[in-house]
Amino acid sequence: MRSLLFVPGNQPSKLEKAKGLSPDVLVLDLEDSVPPAEKEKGRAVVQEWLPAMVAPPRRLFVRVNPLSSGLTEADIAAIVGPGLDGISLPKVNSPADIAKADGLIASAERARGLAPGGVKLIPWIETARSILHAEEIARASARVIGMAFGADDFALDMGIVRSEDGRELLLPRGLLAIAARAAGVAALDGVYANFKHEDGLLGEARIARQRGFAGKFLIHPAQVKPANRIFAPSAQEVERAGKIVAAFDEAVAKGVAVAVVDGEMVDTPVAEQARKLLELAESLE
């Protein structure tokens, strides 16, 4: 899940365009990109378009409205069906919110005759409270496969003014990534709004990857390629990892667990990290 592209759910022209795009995940949005007066229409449009948007290996998610809106139950009932990989739930505050959503999804699965548990969940962690409970939130349902960090809503909740370099968000981003790892789910970064500014997107994505994020939500088709590039191991990284693994395995065969690569010591965790990177690169090919 390197690239998760939002498409506003009430805009058929963008849905049409999205058919031909190849982010790792397509996310049809019913929440913030659909104005209040369009919520019913957006739900109906997404329901109608969903079957046409199924194109594996691209995954298909819908971001529903938050539990506080009173719209979530009807959103979920309308969209759960064959071909839907999961639901993204905004403004989650507690494990109880996840339990509630899990129950709604389970009823929809039963109503549609789908195997239980097939529809996955990606909650948005975008309040102070949810950052502090992120691990429990991720563990509250086996459906949760990732957690998204929503920077704008988090800043709103905290009364933080965002800066260009985003240093005020390094701590919550880091906490979310650690909580996600502890719960065994993917950490996913929220959107970069300035969609014509590729360098800004690259910078923010690099910061996220360095902190352990697996991918990033996106708002514009032009952001897909840069995100896929940043969240995949580079050719240089793959080459270095190959050298590390080879040197380490050779050392172990000789009865030692340290090797030297380009003047640097390589020991067990470094070699394991290199092996994981090679596995990730291979899985993305």
Ligand code: COA
């Ligand atoms: N999904 C699918 N297609 C999209 C798209 C998206 N997210 N964003 C833009 N496009 C399409 C446009 O419709 C346009 O199509 P066309 O060439 O057939 O006319 C093409 O890509 C180029 O778009 P562009 O003109 O550069 O941008 P725009 O001014 O039309 O749209 C935004 C800019 C920000 C309004 C738009 O990208 C958008 O709505 N993004 C999603 C917002 C969202 O979902 N937010 C919720 C999460 S925070």
Ligand code: MG
């Ligand atoms: Mg949000």
